[in-house]
Amino acid sequence: MxxxxxxxxxxxxxxxxxxxxxxxxxxxxxxxxxxxxxxxxxxxxGRPYEGLFEVDRIGDYLDAYRRYLAEEAGHTPDEIRTLLFQYGRTNGQIHELVARALRNDEGIEADPRSLVVTVGCQEGMFLVLRALFADPADVLLVSSPCYVGITGAARLLDIETVHVPEGERGADPDALRETVAALRAAGKRPRAFYVVPDFSNPTGSCLPTADRRRLLEVAEEADLLLLEDNPYGFFTRTGTGLPTLKALDTRRRVIYLGSFAKTCFPGARVGYVIADQHVQAADGGRTLLADELSKIKGMVTVNTPALSQAVIGGMLLTHDFRLREANxxxxxxxxxxxxxxxxxxxxxxxxxxxxxxxxxxxxxxxxxxxxxxxxxxxxxxxxxxxxxxxxxxxxxxxxxxxxxxxxxxxxxxxxxxxxxxxxxxxxxxxxxxxxxxxx
Amino acid sequence: MxxxxxxxxxxxxxxxxxxxxxxxxxxxxxxxxxxxxxxxxxxxxGRPYEGLFEVDRIGDYLDAYRRYLAEEAGHTPDEIRTLLFQYGRTNGQIHELVARALRNDEGIEADPRSLVVTVGCQEGMFLVLRALFADPADVLLVSSPCYVGITGAARLLDIETVHVPEGERGADPDALRETVAALRAAGKRPRAFYVVPDFSNPTGSCLPTADRRRLLEVAEEADLLLLEDNPYGFFTRTGTGLPTLKALDTRRRVIYLGSFAKTCFPGARVGYVIADQHVQAADGGRTLLADELSKIKGMVTVNTPALSQAVIGGMLLTHDFRLREANxxxxxxxxxxxxxxxxxxxxxxxxxxxxxxxxxxxxxxxxxxxxxxxxxxxxxxxxxxxxxxxxxxxxxxxxxxxxxxxxxxxxxxxxxxxxxxxxxxxxxxxxxxxxxxxx
Known part of the structure; x- marks a missing residue:
């Protein structure tokens, strides 16, 4: 060689x-x-500014997480060793901590069982696409212009992607409805719509609340899932954030793609998915979509690295589950x-x-x-x-x-x-x- | 909600x-x-024993890697901060350290540019399968019985898998040749053969050196790639290890799937691929297969978490790039x-x-x-x-x-x-x- x-x-x-x-x-x-x-x-x-990162704090965050495991979660030293070093739960070990932060920061009440902790938001997108897209007629809709991470992941899986043009203020619910109708008429099966409502990459636009509600209505009418990606929502003037689609979602139409890349740091590669939809099997059994994503994740990365989860978990603990404030x-x-x-x-x-x-x-x-x-x-x-x-x-x-x-x-x-x-x-x-x- | x-x-x-x-x-x-x-x-x-893991050493390994970055690699504190916290090189930042260990432990001379550092060996398998399998007629061959990680990843990508029965001592080169011929006659395109030559999961068999050489010959004759997965090779009596397929590979027929899950620890989720094959584009340009895997990895996990790489890098440094001895x-x-x-x-x-x-x-x-x-x-x-x-x-x-x-x-x-x-x-x-x- x-x-x-x-x-x-x-x-x-x-x-x-x-x-x-x-x-x-x-x-x-x-x-x-x-x-x-x-x-x-x-x-x-589109990287976060590095001047606020502190190398010496990594150890502090790890320690905070270890203390939590021992004192709050009641684990023995041997169990802590297992959690940090061994293969772990496929859908992650910090799901309860993430759920607490979501409650404080976004007003989202997520059942920790519906959370999948992923290797960055990118893996989350990939898992969701793999689960939802089964048939060559299935089509992914994206609010256009669009972040290449989602269209690239779709391309890896040979998923047909259709761009839905945005207006000045972001995703256009009417254009979405019309595109869905046209695709259905052509024998296609529109399955999900990807959108970054808050300060979109690439345009920077922010979708007004009324349009968010209309997107949810269109999704319900058209039996479409909304894939909401929200890496930038905290980066606005204090107190001016709009509710996420997921916070407005009363019917579980939204699969929420979360990222700690900008709110903690990118090198951890920790993101998550809220996948609280029910899945009905032919035999009548029901699972959560998160359980289905787990099967896929087991064949992609097995589980998200424990150290990365520990550091992000430690940051959530240190900031009292209030990342918006910490940011x-x-x-x-x-x-x-x-x-x-x-x-x-x-x-x-x-x-x-x-x-x-x-x-x-x-x-x-x-x-x-x-x-x-x-x-x-x-x-x-x-x-x-x-x-x-x-x-x-x-x-x-x-x-x-x-x-x-x-x-x-x-x-x-x-x-x-x-x-x-x-x-x-x-x-x-x-x-x-x-x-x-x-x- | x-x-x-x-x-x-x-x-x-x-x-x-x-x-x-x-x-x-x-x-x-x-x-x-x-x-x-x-x-x-x-x-x-099939998990490694945990009694030898030490939680308190995580900080030592991180420190060893930071010292290396500063003293050997000559990075400034700001650059080190970037390496640990920011998005990083898609194919990894510890590729040179891994190459050094491969030289000592396996006698494999791997150009660091041909290495892809992955989120566990599982991601490596997934990336390789996605790159190599393009056509519905492409078939993955596996030495059977077979680890479910590879067949599961193939299933995610709708790749047809054919089991090639093993003999008493592991993969059977003659059965492989015959299976390839039969598939070709049926209009299929056998593309690669997955095998664990050393202490196979699940059987525990170890392929004799002569059969390893014959597998390489069959691969060359049949224009087949060998996907060699080697998580267990170090766990034998000292001095009794056989050469890996990759060490015997003079024609770059072998894509080597490496894992630190058993030789360092699973929770880091760090593996790697040696993908030193050349890829010839229609316009005459050439790349390494590792460069192609990088494009896919960017859409699956972006890059392997920096902290995980830092801890594994620190372990490699601490053990003077001799993991076989350390194990x-x-x-x-x-x-x-x-x-x-x-x-x-x-x-x-x-x-x-x-x-x-x-x-x-x-x-x-x-x-x-x-x-x-x-x-x-x-x-x-x-x-x-x-x-x-x-x-x-x-x-x-x-x-x-x-x-x-x-x-x-x-x-x-x-x-x-x-x-x-x-x-x-x-x-x-x-x-x-x-x-x-x-x-």
Missing amino acids: TDASPTTVLSAERLHGSLGDPLMEVMNFLNEVTSRYPDAISFGP KPAADFYQENLAVLLDRLDTLLPRERREAAGISWNVPEGGFFLTLALPVAADNDLLEASAREHGVIWTPMNYFYPPGDGGRHQIRLSLSYLTPAQIAEGARRLVELLERSCL | TDASPTTVLSAERLHGSLGDPLMEVMNFLNEVTSRYPDAISFGP KPAADFYQENLAVLLDRLDTLLPRERREAAGISWNVPEGGFFLTLALPVAADNDLLEASAREHGVIWTPMNYFYPPGDGGRHQIRLSLSYLTPAQIAEGARRLVELLERSCL
Whole structure:
């Protein structure tokens, strides 16, 4: 097995089709540009700010969880050793702690048995898709433009995905209803609708409460499940959050996809699913959807790593099951970044000037993202020029649409991973690019 | 969302077919019996012994990894924070450390770029299957009886699986060649062969070196990949290990599925894949199979949790990249258990008596498992009676075959999770069951 040996060569055409799909590579150009221009200011990554992470606290969180296991849960030292080192319960060991936080932070009353603790929200999406999609006629609907994690997971499973165009304020219940009707008429079986109601990735839009209620009505009428993904809901001004779909859901239409990547930290890779739907077997037996997801999870990752669960559990305990409050410094930081970005853009491109040029942007109330619309094509060529000549990087919005089918004149600006000073300088460079290309 | 609300009920028939497959539930009866008879001695679980785990060492391993990042890898404190907390490299951050251990422990020279660090070996299997299986005619071959993790993962992806019967000493190269030929003649495309050459789960057999070489020849002739899974290779008498298929592989026919579940600890959920095959695109470009697996992993778990990688990395550093040596106490423990089990069975059922009754067992050189053959059906009814009346639990071998198609008169005894005293008492109870049912 040295490099000089004759080598087995596999034909890419024989590998699974997803591997040749542009969708799976969509972020590569961005990553590649970023590595070629390391000094450019990047509005690219949707990563949380790192300045608030403290390496030395990992041990404290682990200790807090160990104390909980001993003192509150009443485990012996041997049982604690088993919980930390051994194979564990497939659906997780911190489900009760997560349920407590959901009650405080979201007003969601989740039965811990309906929770599946996953390797990041990504695994949660994957498990849900695998469970729900059985027939080639089954269709996943997504609010469009759409996060590539869900469309990519669907592609891995050969699930047909249909984009439902968003309006200015996010998912459009009427468009959803019409799309479902058209698909049914064509012999398809629309099964679920994926949506990020709070500060959507990529657009930053936030769905008004009335539209949330209408989405639930449409789902009920159309016998559709709603897959609600909510990584950014805490990152708004204190007291201004809207109820999640799951909090409004009186009929268990919503499968809630939760993430600790932004509210605790991404490296733990801990997320969860609330899957409280009942599943009726042909023999009359009933299970929870969470039990079905467990069977799938056993064949994907067996269980979520105990150490990751312990650290996240320790954080929940340390913050008294109030992550929204614990995230106030982070929320303030992102709010400040958002304010700086909006202020700089408005100052450098006053309303009359930008309107004359056909430049505009939305004004999100929170979250990590903002959408900027241009009169010229915001494609890889413009991105390359932007990085090379102006030292600023951003994400073409067309990455979040089916190839060639939308977002051609928009860019996504992510404000989560930069400092206010970098944001201000980045905005200056961005306007420099706009001066050159469309003013 | 309270229990009194009208509830969305999903029909099990509309869920993915895997969820109704007996394969996905095969271990349930065993788990359920175990929970109903908690005082029974269980030869069921293939878990590592826990007595050697030390909770207080977790912090030491984390520290060792942090020191490595700072002193050997030259990272700044900010970079270390990023590595531990942030989203990370999809294929992992401890790939170079794993490669060093593979060189020492297995004589495998793996380019770190060909390694994918996974959420347990289970995710590795899942990624490899997703990458390799594209067409409905593609068939996965497995050495039979077979670990349910691989057949379950295949079922999730609707991959057809064909069992290739093992001989006394494990996988049978001739049977493999014949099965491939028969499948090809039927228009199928055999793609890969899954095998555990060292102390197979479930049988405990260990494939002789000559047969390993013949498997590689058959794979080369038949243009088949070998999926080598090796969780138990270290657990033999010191100095008696055989070369892995990957160490003998001069043509990159072998995709090696590695696990730290038994050699470090299961709760970390860290495994890896060596995927050093070249992939040729239609446009002439080449990648490593590991790069293709990365695209899939990004849509399943994004990356393996950093903390888990840090602890395993710290263990590799602490043990100077020699896990085989570090596992000598564990190997000795399992060897002692194996010796006790074989001695007790032989004493309680002397050769003449057992031969007259049609009872026999294999004599593994190592590993976690032993196969016991009976003259009566070793099914769930016998297991239930065994647990209830004799206080001893084991795994029907038919769990590891297609339903109704093999292993009817065999049981798997796992010796890894018990103490020698429990093993001795368990053997006594087992013989009591045999006295009652077949002597």
